[in-house]
Amino acid sequence: MTSGDSTLTGIQLAVTSAALDGDTSAVYHLLTEALGEGMPFESVLFDVIAPVQRGLGERWVSGDYLISEEHVATNTIDAVVSLLGGSFEQPEDAPRIVISCVEGEVHSLPGRMLAAHLLSEGFRTVHLGASLPASDLQQFLVEDSPDVLVLTCTMTSHLPGARRSIEAGHAAGVPVAVGGPAFGGQGERAERLGADAWVARLRDVAELLRSWSPDPSAAAARALQPSSDLAALQASRPVVIANAAALLAGGPHGSANHQEVVDLAFDALAAAMTMNENQLLFDFANWMASYDEAQQGSGPAAPRILSALAQAIDESYADARGRIAAAIDQLTD
Numbered sequence: 001m002t003s004g005d006s007t008l009t010g011i012q013l014a015v016t017s018a019a020l021d022g023d024t025s026a027v028y029h030l031l032t033e034a035l036g037e038g039m040p041f042e043s044v045l046f047d048v049i050a051p052v053q054r055g056l057g058e059r060w061v062s063g064d065y066l067i068s069e070e071h072v073a074t075n076t077i078d079a080v081v082s083l084l085g086g087s088f089e090q091p092e093d094a095p096r097i098v099i100s101c102v103e104g105e106v107h108s109l110p111g112r113m114l115a116a117h118l119l120s121e122g123f124r125t126v127h128l129g130a131s132l133p134a135s136d137l138q139q140f141l142v143e144d145s146p147d148v149l150v151l152t153c154t155m156t157s158h159l160p161g162a163r164r165s166i167e168a169g170h171a172a173g174v175p176v177a178v179g180g181p182a183f184g185g186q187g188e189r190a191e192r193l194g195a196d197a198w199v200a201r202l203r204d205v206a207e208l209l210r211s212w213s214p215d216p217s218a219a220a221a222r223a224l225q226p227s228s229d230l231a232a233l234q235a236s237r238p239v240v241i242a243n244a245a246a247l248l249a250g251g252p253h254g255s256a257n258h259q260e261v262v263d264l265a266f267d268a269l270a271a272a273m274t275m276n277e278n279q280l281l282f283d284f285a286n287w288m289a290s291y292d293e294a295q296q297g298s299g300p301a302a303p304r305i306l307s308a309l310a311q312a313i314d315e316s317y318a319d320a321r322g323r324i325a326a327a328i329d330q331l332t333d
Contacts, residue, residue, distance in 0.1 A: 008047055008048060011030060011031075011034055011048050012048055012051055012052050012055075014030050015027055015030055015031070015048060015049070015052050015077075016052050016055065016056070016073070018030065018076075019052065019056075019072070019073035019074075019076045019077050020065075020069060020072065020073045021072075022072045022073075022075075022076050023076065024076050024079050024080060027076055027077060027080045028080045028083060028084075031044050031048065031049075031080060031084065032084075034048070041084070041116075041117070041120045042117060042120070042203055044084070045081070045113045045116060045117055045203070046113070046117075046201070046202070046203045049077060049081065049113060050113070052077070053074065053077065053109060056070050056073050056074065057070070061287075061290075074109060077109065078108070078109050078112055081109070081112050081113055081116050082112060082116075084116055085112075085115060085116030085119050085120075088116075088119040088120050090119065090123075090124040090125070091122060091124065092124075094122055094123050094124045095123055095124065095147040095148065095209065096123075096124045096125075096126070096144075096146040096147050097115075097118055097123050097124065097125045097126075097146060097147065097148050097149075097150060097209065098125075098126050098128065098140070098141065098144065098146040098148070098149050098150070098174075099111045099114055099115050099118075099125060099126070099127045099128065099149075099150045099151075099152070100127070100128035100129070100132050100137060100149070100150075100151055100152075100165070101128075101129065101130045101131055101132065101151070101152055101153070102151050102152070102153045102158055102159075102161045102162040102164075102165040102166075103131060103132065103133055103134045103137070103158070103161030103162075103164050103165050104131055104157075104158040104160070104161035104267070105130065105131055105152065105153050105154060105155060105158040105161060105162075106130045106131055107130070107152075107154040107155070108127075108129045108130040110152045110154065110179075110180060110202060111127055111128075111129070111150075111152045112127055113202065114127075114150065114152070114179075114202045114205060115127040117202070117203060117205070117206065118205065118206055118209075121206040123206070123209065126144070126146075128140065131161075132165075134161070134164035134165050134167065134168040135168070137149075137165055137168045137169070138168035138169075138171050138172050141168065141169060141172035141173075141174050142172045145174075146174060147174075148174065148175055148176075148177060148209060148214075149169040149174045149175070149176045149177070150176075150177045150178070150179070150205060151165050151166065151169075151176060151177070151178045151179075151195075152178070152179055152180045152202070153178065153180040153181075153182035153183060154180050154181055154182055155182055156181075156182045156268070156271050156280050156283065156284075157264060157267035157268045157270075157271050157280075157284065158182060158267065158271070159182055159189065159193065159271040159274050159275055159280070160226070160230070160234075160267075160270045160271060160274045162178065162182065162183075162193055163193045163194070163223070163226070163274055166178070166193055166194050166195050166223075167194065167220070169216075170194065170216045170217075170219070170220050173216070174216075175196045175197075175214035175216050175219075176194075176195050176196050176197075176214075176216070176219075177195065177196060177197040177198070177199065177205065177208060177209075177212075177214075178190050178193075178195040178197070178198050178199075179198065179199040179200075179201070179202050179205065183195075183198055186200075187199075187200065189275060189277075191219075191222055192222075192223065192224040192275060193223060193224070193275075194219050194220045194222060194223030195219060196212075196214040196215070196216055196219040197212055197214065224275065224276065226273055226274040226275075226276075227273035227274070227276065227319050227320075228319075229273065229317050229318075229319045229320055230270060230273045230274060232317075233270070233273070233313070233317055233320055234270060236314070237266060239312075240266065240309070240312045240313055241259055241262045241263060241266055241312075242255065242259070243311075243312035244258075244262045244265075244266075244305075244308040244309045244311070244312035245257075245258040245259045245262050245308075247308040247311055247312060248261075248262070248304065248305065248308045261288070261305055262305065262308070262309060264284070264288075265284065265288075265305050265306060265309050266309065268280060268281050268283075268284030268285075269281055269309065269320060269323060269324065272323050273319065273320065273323065278323055278326055278327070281323055281324070281326075281327045282326075282327050282330050284327075285302050285303075285306060285327045285328075285330070285331050286302075286331070288302040288305065289301070289302040289331060302331055303328050303331050303332060306324050306327055306328050306331075307324075307328060309324060310324040310325065310328075
């Protein structure tokens, strides 16, 4: 933000308040008023809405907001972005861009914002939303034949899904650009997953699309191969998660209360195995420890969760169990 910092801060606070109330009309009028006063549409998206959304997420993690409150605000903002994006025409001869979350990723608002931004820049867009299975994505791309697929990924635990979604794009003959925090501050994970391009900021996608010359075959050839244990481990996922949840609950009764957190731990492990990057599992363990502290210890502690997951994984998966042991060690050091 620049000299208009105070103005932007005021709009952000007002949008946050209205969104938490679920007041779509108020959010819409706040943003259209800003547009009417000369704020560029790009700034409305990326200098107002994006910081608001980050703030909502941070305050949920810190325990200030309930999940329901965050969902109300996010869905309200999503609805308004859809309305704003719908005001732009889609020229028939413009490049067609498909935007989707990677498989497993549920944070669809960044893609919605990107779709609206690209519409304002003269592209044709279709937004596929959250967590589309890679097989369905590939089928859609084959039938639709877009010029580019843009994938968004917020959570590193969904990097295995990112790999499958990128592969789906290439299998359909479509070049793939990616963006989002999960790919690293310098996009270091994008190339290792086989993406054709990475953008640091979603507002930079339009510039990329006007200038790049992708080579999907070369990009796919550079992709890192995941741990050889990963495919078999993922196939056993339902049994592993059920057993780990039962261990946390002290038996099958009440195990359902622990399945969600075990799911998250399994996803973090799969991401570490996909990228050969133990730090991803370490980061999850540290985040879980911080979240548990913010929630005043309402659930099992991170070491217990990881220990239960390790016990539920067959001893033949030495790579997976070794990564979990390393994560527990760094938590207890």
